[in-house]
Amino acid sequence: MISNSHSAPRTLAPADAWLKRAACRDVEPEEMFPDSDAVRIKFAQTVCAACPVTRACLVLALRAEGKAGRDSRYGIFGGLTPRQRHRLHLELRKRRISP
Secondary structure (H helix, E strand, O other): OOOOOOOOOOOOOOOOHHHHHOHHHHOOHHHHOOOOOHHHHHHHHHHHHOOOOHHHHHHHHHHHHOOOOHHHOOOOEOOEOHHHHHHHHHHHHHOOOOO
16 A cells, blocks of 8 residues: 655635735725715725736626615626626626526
């Protein structure tokens, strides 16, 4: 019998590895969850605009929010406001596309 004392190298990154590359990782969380203040919303969207993982972030939010209504969505994810994500969810559902 052959005994192997070492493990195979990791070839796949953990599903949430992209979070370490998120532009908002060093931003105070409340900055990414602005109320209806247009200036704060624009700041959060500016952070997202410079982010290399915007798409992954948006997909995570859409999957987590599921069928939640417009008023049950919070924060800026993937550069979109809760209202924008709700509209996108409805459009994707209409086209039968899952995030």
